[in-house]
Amino acid sequence: MPPKKRTRVNERLAKPGKDEDSAKEAVGAKKKATGVTKESSSTPSTPEYCHWLMKSEPESRFENGIDMKFGVEDLKALPDQTSCWDGVRNYQARNFMRQMKEGDLAFFYHSNCKEPGIAGVMKIVKEAYVDHTQFDKKDVHFDASSKADNPKWSMVDVQYQRMMKRFLPLSELKKYHLQHRTKGGPLKDMALFTRARLSVQPLTSEEFDFLLSLEDEEPL
DNA sequence: GCCAACGTTGGC
DNA sequence: GCCAACGTTGGC
Numbered sequence: 240m241p242p243k244k245r246t247r248v249n250e251r252l253a254k255p256g257k258d259e260d261s262a263k264e265a266v267g268a269k270k271k272a273t274g275v276t277k278e279s280s281s282t283p284s285t286p287e288y289c290h291w292l293m294k295s296e297p298e299s300r301f302e303n304g305i306d307m308k309f310g311v312e313d314l315k316a317l318p319d320q321t322s323c324w325d326g327v328r329n330y331q332a333r334n335f336m337r338q339m340k341e342g343d344l345a346f347f348y349h350s351n352c353k354e355p356g357i358a359g360v361m362k363i364v365k366e367a368y369v370d371h372t373q374f375d376k377k378d379v380h381f382d383a384s385s386k387a388d389n390p391k392w393s394m395v396d397v398q399y400q401r402m403m404k405r406f407l408p409l410s411e412l413k414k415y416h417l418q419h420r421t422k423g424g425p426l427k428d429m430a431l432f433t434r435a436r437l438s439v440q441p442l443t444s445e446e447f448d449f450l451l452s453l454e455d456e457e458p459l
Numbered sequence: 460g461c462c463a464a465c466g467t468t469g470g471c
Numbered sequence: 472g473c474c475a476a477c478g479t480t481g482g483c
Contacts, residue, residue: 351469436477
């Protein structure tokens with residue numbers, strides 16, 4: 240049975256002429272991923288992440304008459320507090336989802352809203368599988384170029400873990416980022432700032448741990 | 460395979 | 472609502 244409800248990520252279009260997974264993007268991702276968490280045994284160049292940041296919109300916004308709203312509270316309210324993370328239509332974001340392993344932790348990031356920032360923590364509970372919405376003509380993220388015998392887009396299932404002890408606003412994260420960029424520090428290369436438009440991003444363990452530590456700090 | 464035009468993201 | 476940044480498209 241398909242997961243309970245849909246999740247929303249602001250990924251649209253991206254329809255390369257061929258359905259080949261633009262290896263360049265995977266490569267680009269590798270290159271950018273400077274803060275490598277771990278290296279796989281055979282290919283030292285491939286970083287292995289186990290922490291992520293995933294963006295979704297917590298406030299109502301209508302696209303083709305469909306409400307894109309899906310905040311951390313919406314995830315929490317679902318049966319099993321679990322949802323599929325469908326609608327990602329960007330190759331880099333998709334490739335990161337395909338790297339996710341069951342048990343990985345991800346921050347739930349609120350985007351395109353009054354107060355953008357990190358709102359909660361969730362867990363990957365099902366690894367990448369076919370995103371059915373790409374074949375649904377009624378769906379906002381329908382992709383006419385994707386063929387059933389070779390689907391382009393994947394999704395994972397996520398489960399709510401907890402709210403952040405305190406909301407971590409983007410404005411504060413940015414201050415740390417700028418600070419760390421000049422003086423050095425864990426957030427100096429954070430993808431949220433170096434690759435702002437990417438809706439599914441990897442976090443190094445250092446980044447992840449630092450962000451968690453902010454929960455117990457006074458707002459900057 | 461380059462690159463200008465286009466369309467989207469998402470903070471402000 | 473604006474618009475900078477940037478990924479994607481498509482002509483060449």
